[in-house]
Amino acid sequence: MSDTPRSLLITSIGKAFAPRPDSPYRVDLLQADCLYCREGRIEAWLDSASQAAEIEALRRKGLPLCDASDALLLPGFVDSHTHPVFFAHRAEEYEMRNAGRDYLEIQRAGGGILSSRRSLMAADPAELKARVRQRLKRFLRLGTTTVEAKSGYGLSVEHELLSLRLLKELDAESPMPRLYPTLLAAHSVPPEHREDREEWFRRINEQILPVVVREGLAKHADAFCEPAVLSLQETETLMSRAREAGLGIKLHAEQIESAGGGALAARLGALSADHLEEIDEAGIQAMVEAGTVFALLPGSTYFLGMERWAPARRIIEAGGRIALCTDFNPGSSHIQSMPFILSLATCRLKMSAEEAVWAATAGGALALDAAGEIGCLEPGAAADLCLWPFQDLAQLPYTCGDNRPARVILGGEVLGQEE
């Protein structure tokens, strides 16, 4: 997002719920119906019953006003795992899978990550940028004010850098969600390097990573740590190098096989391990001890037609901190809506409304190393807010299939309601 800090006075808030950045799953009901945002940040909570004079003084300053009309106020969602930089949809692959074709058949028919790579490489860069822009703006309309966005469909030096530079350009536009770009060159080993995998890793380390660091193109690096894609050893080598270069680490892990990716994330000091449908007890313990965030993506389990959901209750019982994310991508989760992820988190992962809301806000912020800055209502945090047409928190995940905030506020600016 661009840098135009705004001040704002929000009045007539019905209820404001504050996920606590330092206390997993704690979401407090605030005793205030008025919020003063100053220069894009949360400045002070005020209650019209006891602080009428202070509120009146702020009104007299001529601040922009927002009447919340008794809506429920929450921080905007922090979606800490998405893949929005793709060109073509893959609806035909979805159709094949539902007709019973397996992953290998779909790959033979030209599907999978490599299909996204082909269409991205063939795309007109301006048209690619227009599509990514449209997707990022759609996140905003759905209440997501911070989006982690991965490369990973380029899978060449040129197209990985193109993907990240495109995000940097979009980040300067307004309105645009706060973007946290992630280098995911290690999404797959491209076909031309299948016989010499080390050559692809060398290019990542020598030709991509230094440029990413020099141009400030990514905050984090990620790798698809699955036996069928990258081994534990390959992942560790790549991610250690990225960490040395100054990037935070995230891992795709334990989606297909229980193979130790969660424990590796813990050992590497990663911010999060993501997916984790197949994580075992030892992996959970290792991540809890290291403080690694459990980024859960129930949208892909749903979208792939699978029944094995990530063990959210077990993770919560063990003291783990969960971030909920859409995993938005054209192959395994064509889902941008965090409210739908909250639906899945409650009726499939069996999280409570409070747990799910915490994980979709404060949990996402933790997974981006931004706790206290976004995904919360603490004074000093970004004034990224959603107004929901509900009386109670429980109505948010209960409203399923089409659920958007009544209003979205980004850095203190009330956004328009464009479709």
Added chain:
Amino acid sequence: MSDTPRSLLITSIGKAFAPRPDSPYRVDLLQADCLYCREGRIEAWLDSASQAAEIEALRRKGLPLCDASDALLLPGFVDSHTHPVFFAHRAEEYEMRNAGRDYLEIQRAGGGILSSRRSLMAADPAELKARVRQRLKRFLRLGTTTVEAKSGYGLSVEHELLSLRLLKELDAESPMPRLYPTLLAAHSVPPEHREDREEWFRRINEQILPVVVREGLAKHADAFCEPAVLSLQETETLMSRAREAGLGIKLHAEQIESAGGGALAARLGALSADHLEEIDEAGIQAMVEAGTVFALLPGSTYFLGMERWAPARRIIEAGGRIALCTDFNPGSSHIQSMPFILSLATCRLKMSAEEAVWAATAGGALALDAAGEIGCLEPGAAADLCLWPFQDLAQLPYTCGDNRPARVILGGEVLGQEE
């Protein structure tokens, strides 16, 4: 919906897909990019390449124009099973269920149908009407142009009639989806009649049904045919009486137990049996032979956190005709979005995009005894249409969690885009 027939010329249609009312699951791509709607109905399809003169002649008439901007055109959805006449949400019950409480515990805590009955009985009728109005308008925004709407939370002579009269009043407003009201007094036996069930059935037959017929308050009658609610015999007696009174018949059947409700629907000549998660092979055969529509409600399976999906593939193989519906209600399916039902129909029921689209349009029309009138693009049918921002049909179910048409046309009138 009120009666203001409109004419309209729609141009620049990208692709138009026509579900065929007489051929289950057949959805034809039309060779025309221009549609002339006359007095609220589909009049003629025209192609700008070969019929430029005819199109120009229509333009010169000064008809309202709609530029479809290369969108995909489909008939509006026909949702043939909803319960929109309720007052209070039941989010707390959803939360309890996800926390592992069973149905009986929820009932003891005051949940279930009777909780909706209590809140409806206590509601201010004007406020109840306002809430139902808002829900019905929301169906329109989501692309549903015809809504079957059941009573069944009144469960007294007074409140069942109040529920249906309210729908009749709303039906006169505009814009409003086409409403097909259904008498569902047999949703449950109210507590005051538990010791003398026949007394409730006598009231339905003698005090509700005659008024419904006299005032034209419902087209169909429905009963919750489950061993725990109404026996097969009770259902048969009640529905035979409703049929004699001139109403079409629909049944809630085989959701909880496989108990022969599908076969009963077939024997009664019902339009549809609805739910059917537990239907057995004999039930499927009986319904196929009788031509009874299989109304499937995957939203409730999803929302209740269950894994047993209705056997859609088996029904299709057997030659059965499916209608897809939201089952929108505050307890077991707080879902108004037919696009989300298409998502469930594809990735969970394993229907193809064409099958799902047919079942959500032409199939719904069949279940309302309105084949050829709604849910299709035949000349003479209602000009109830949606424009979707897609190139291909497969993108519709593939876009999950938040998916609305770009524009909705009802009886030839292009509706506004209000949120």
